[in-house]
Every structure is written in C-alpha cells, then in structure tokens.
Amino acid sequence: MNYRQLSKEELKEVLAQEKKRYQELVEKNLSYDMTRGKPGSNQLDLSNDLLGEKYIGNAKAASGTECRNYGVLDGIPEIKKLMADMMGTKPENVIVGGNSSLNMMFDTLMRFMVFGTSADSTPWGKLDKVKFICPVPGYDRHFLICEKLGIEMIPVELQEDGPDMEKVLELVKDPAVKGMWSIPKYSNPSGVVYSDEKICQLASMECAAPDFTIMWDDAYTVHYLGDAPAKQKNLIEACAEAGNPNRAYVFGSTSKITFPGSGIAVLASSVENIKYSLSYITAQTIGNDKLNQLRHANFLKDYDGIVAHMEKHAEILRPKFNAVLEVLEEELGGLGILEWTKPQGGYFVSINTLDGCATKVVAMANACGVKFTPAGATFPYRKDPRDRNIRIAPTLPPLEELYEAIRVLCVCIKICSAEKLLEA
Ligand SMILES: Cc1ncc(COP(=O)(O)O)c(C=O)c1O
Structure with missing residues (x-):
C-alpha cells in the first residue's frame, strides 16, 4: 500500500485506524526521551576502569x-x-x-x-x-x-x-x-x-x-x-x-x-x-x-586499542539501530511517506517526512510522552524550509523502550501524512 495511491476514502479509513492506535498509545502514559545522542549506561560501563587508580599509577x-x-x-x-x-x-x-x-x-x-x-x-x-x-x-x-x-x-x-x-x-x-x-x-x-x-x-x-x-x-x-x-x-x-x-x-x-x-x-x-x-x-x-x-x-x-573498545560500543549499539530500522520498515516500508538513513556508524538515524509534517509529528509524539529533538534543529536558525527532517537518537533508551518509542513515531507519521494527503 502506497499512501499516495490511495483514494480519499481509503486515506480516511487509514487515518481513523491510526488515530485509534494513537489514542491507545496515549493511554499508556509513556515517558521516553529520545532528544539527544547520549551513550546508554551500559556503554558508559565499558570505561569504568578509568574511575579507579589503575590507569594513573604514580x-x-x-x-x-x-x-x-x-x-x-x-x-x-x-x-x-x-x-x-x-x-x-x-x-x-x-x-x-x-x-x-x-x-x-x-x-x-x-x-x-x-x-x-x-x-x-x-x-x-x-x-x-x-x-x-x-x-x-x-x-x-x-x-x-x-x-x-x-x-x-x-x-x-x-x-x-x-x-x-x-x-x-x-x-x-x-x-x-x-x-x-x-x-x-x-x-x-x-x-x-x-x-x-x-x-x-x-x-x-x-x-x-x-x-x-x-x-x-x-x-x-x-x-x-x-x-x-x-x-x-x-x-x-x-x-x-x-x-x-x-x-x-x-x-x-x-x-x-x-x-x-x-x-x-x-x-x-x-x-x-x-x-x-x-x-x-x-x-x-x-x-x-x-x-x-x-x-x-x-x-x-x-589506535588498535581504541578500535577494540569501539567494537564493544558497536555490539551494544547494533541491536538499537537495527530496532529503529526494523520498526520503520515494518510500519512504513513502501508507504511512500518517509525516507530514512541506514547509517554505518555515528549516533543517529535521520528521517524525512512528507513536506510540512515534521513539526506536527514531533509535537504529536511529545503529546504521547515520547520526546524527539525539535523539528528544525538540524537546520541553521532552526528553520527547515521543507519542515521534514527529524533526528532519531537511538543510543540512550533501553531496547524495549526504543521499540515502543519508534512505534509511536511511526503512528504519528502515518496520521500526519494521511492528513497532509487529504488536504491536497
Ligand atoms: C557532531 C558533534 N560534534 C561535537 C559534539 C560534542 O563533542 P564534545 O563532547 O567533544 O564537546 C557532538 C555531540 O553530540 C556532536 O554530535
């Protein structure tokens, strides 16, 4: 199903279904913070040996x-x-x-x-x-x-x-x-x-x-x-x-x-x-x-020591990035309403919604208890001229939270996209 090929009636039906899902998510009283690219606590644990005297010696x-x-x-x-x-x-x-x-x-x-x-x-x-x-x-x-x-x-x-x-x-x-x-x-x-x-x-x-x-x-x-x-x-x-x-x-x-x-x-x-x-x-x-x-x-x-240490980070992060990509594909693959990156490193997945939807998507997710980096933050003067880019930071939340948070995001994207297409 590609949203862009749906009739107005079909879009209205999709919108009603997704609004129902959104309401159910609101009732869960979620509270997740996906705003900044911070390492998770198990990543920080990898360097705990720095805290003692072991590496200071005399x-x-x-x-x-x-x-x-x-x-x-x-x-x-x-x-x-x-x-x-x-x-x-x-x-x-x-x-x-x-x-x-x-x-x-x-x-x-x-x-x-x-x-x-x-x-x-x-x-x-x-x-x-x-x-x-x-x-x-x-x-x-x-x-x-x-x-x-x-x-x-x-x-x-x-x-x-x-x-x-x-x-x-x-x-x-x-x-x-x-x-x-x-x-x-x-x-x-x-x-x-x-x-x-x-x-x-x-x-x-x-x-x-x-x-x-x-x-x-x-x-x-x-x-x-x-x-x-x-x-x-x-x-x-x-x-x-x-x-x-x-x-x-x-x-x-x-x-x-x-x-x-x-x-x-x-x-x-x-x-x-x-x-x-x-x-x-x-x-x-x-x-x-x-x-x-x-x-x-x-x-x-x-340098080899750094890379070996980064491999431990990668082992923790791969499942988190995969979780984001998995939910995006499952919810939005083929719908024609979202583009997303598949990064080989770094701390973020970047998504582009339909033009004019990003601010609304972030606001809806926020109202459902899931905070994302404000739309526009990735542009000078906080002005994304197409209002479509959102930064996803998958590193901090535990895996179960991440699945749920991205699910919320996807539902918001579906609602805003259907509404946008109905306006056209
Ligand atoms: C591109 C980029 N540069 C710099 C920083 C901050 O680096 P530092 O902690 O060394 O100040 C970040 C942190 O998110 C970043 O994403």
Whole structure:
C-alpha cells in the first residue's frame, strides 16, 4: 500500500485506524526521551576502569612529567600520540584540550573573530559580514555557535557523499564566505561519509577569502557500526597537498568513546595553525587535566586499542539501530511517506517526512510522552524550509523502550501524512 495511491476514502479509513492506535498509545502514559545522542549506561560501563587508580599509577607521564601539577599546554606526549593516531595525523599537528571538542570549536571561531586566523589577517569581527557554509541537515550546536557570533549561515544540501559541491564552489567565490562546517564521517544526523573526491575538492577549491577555514568536526571518526571505521582521505594532508595548508581545523574527542563530559578533546591542524592557536591558548590556561590524559592514554593504549573498545560500543549499539530500522520498515516500508538513513556508524538515524509534517509529528509524539529533538534543529536558525527532517537518537533508551518509542513515531507519521494527503 502506497499512501499516495490511495483514494480519499481509503486515506480516511487509514487515518481513523491510526488515530485509534494513537489514542491507545496515549493511554499508556509513556515517558521516553529520545532528544539527544547520549551513550546508554551500559556503554558508559565499558570505561569504568578509568574511575579507579589503575590507569594513573604514580601519576607520572612516560617523560617523567608530574601529572598532578601545572604545565604542558598542549598535552602529555602519550595522549598527543594517541589522539593524533585517532585523527590520522602527527603529534606535532595536535593540541589536546579539555573535555570538550565543541568548546575548542567555539574558542577557535572566537579567536578568528577577535584576532583573525593568523597574525597578519583581519579579525572577522571587524568585517561587515562573515558567512559560513552549513551542510544540512547538520549539528544544532555548530549552528548555534554561528548564531551567537553573528556569522550568517548558508545552508547547502548534504548529499550521500558530502556537500553539494557545485553549490559550494559557487559560494566560495564570495570573499565574505569565510568557512564551512563539516562532519565528515557518520555525519550528525544523516550518517553521511564524505567521499575522498569531495574531500580533495574542498581542500583544493579556489576561495575568494584567503583565510577560508574548514571546521572539520570528526566527532564520529571511529564510531562505526559495520566491520571497521570507514577509511577516509585526511583533510589536513589533502589541504597541504593542494597548497592550502592552513585551511583545515579538525576536531574530535573521546566523549563517545569513554565518558561525555569527562573525556579528552583534540584540535588538529597545520603546524603553523597549531603554533598560532597556542599563542592565545597560553593566555587561557596553564594546562588541561593531565591526570585524565594519562589515564586515557593508559586505558586506550593505541589506535588498535581504541578500535577494540569501539567494537564493544558497536555490539551494544547494533541491536538499537537495527530496532529503529526494523520498526520503520515494518510500519512504513513502501508507504511512500518517509525516507530514512541506514547509517554505518555515528549516533543517529535521520528521517524525512512528507513536506510540512515534521513539526506536527514531533509535537504529536511529545503529546504521547515520547520526546524527539525539535523539528528544525538540524537546520541553521532552526528553520527547515521543507519542515521534514527529524533526528532519531537511538543510543540512550533501553531496547524495549526504543521499540515502543519508534512505534509511536511511526503512528504519528502515518496520521500526519494521511492528513497532509487529504488536504491536497
Ligand atoms: C557532531 C558533534 N560534534 C561535537 C559534539 C560534542 O563533542 P564534545 O563532547 O567533544 O564537546 C557532538 C555531540 O553530540 C556532536 O554530535
């Protein structure tokens, strides 16, 4: 049955049935929260060994540095090596920060606004207009940073292998377009993995702004659900090869490897950019949490150690993602009213309803006790022009809740779609 091929009478019948199901669900007084991509408690348990003394030992780094005391602005050598390996770069290309990569992104753009991207560039805050390319759907906090800093956002469609490059190449001819956001692997929310071809295009494209910067948020670089993390061309390398060595600012963290809020964040870039960034970071802090750096380095050990740890996460997450896909297929497969992603990694399933339905679907699910990320959150200024994208975050709820929550979502989608088609 395809809803679009049903007569008005048949649609009315479907609508009545689904409304009855909805009422039954309301009477269950459900209370589920699917709003944010947080790890479940059994995922957090995987890193509980970090909590004791086991991985701190005598609190000395391999170099002999006393980790209980001040110092070492960019991270102890073993954590720099580990984070560089995770980000596919070299220790001299990284600054290990505090607990949050988002914080490092905000700080980076603040530096650009106040001081410029290099000693001889104009601070962006002194310019009439600064614009950023924002592949959509995307991450709400990226958009919020731009909004807070007064950076005008230009949405560009995120296709299956990366942003619509035709559009990007046109936009970068404008000198006010100073940069773009990207989540290159298992993108939030659509799970897209950028192709090497598009990565090389982004690295080599001619930009009117000499200080054009790619904010490359590789938050899910090792967060695979298939057999292994997807291999991908390294942007820092690609930019260097293309003669634009300072274009890439890459970010990552162990937030969804160990503990969100108590992990380790990293910024990676050219050696020149690293030096420039540190010249300001030295005014902000004497050093980050080296005890946390030491225990993370000892606990995760090396790149293979990270991947082995991520496999344990994947074992917990695969059934949850499969549950979402199973219910969507069972309820909505072939109905012609919903598109959804089948991600190979990351934290989300992204769905597109019929145009004009997403806000209503989320509101109906909410009224039934199931909270989803607000519709529009995946777009700049919270405005999804087609009002159709919803982000599903399957990681936090237990499996039984997840089945029920997605069932509620499906019933709401059927009701809103039938109503929409009846209006036409
Ligand atoms: C794309 C993306 N970047 C960054 C973050 C936050 O990272 P951190 O905990 O390192 O600040 C998230 C968290 O949801 C995310 O989805």
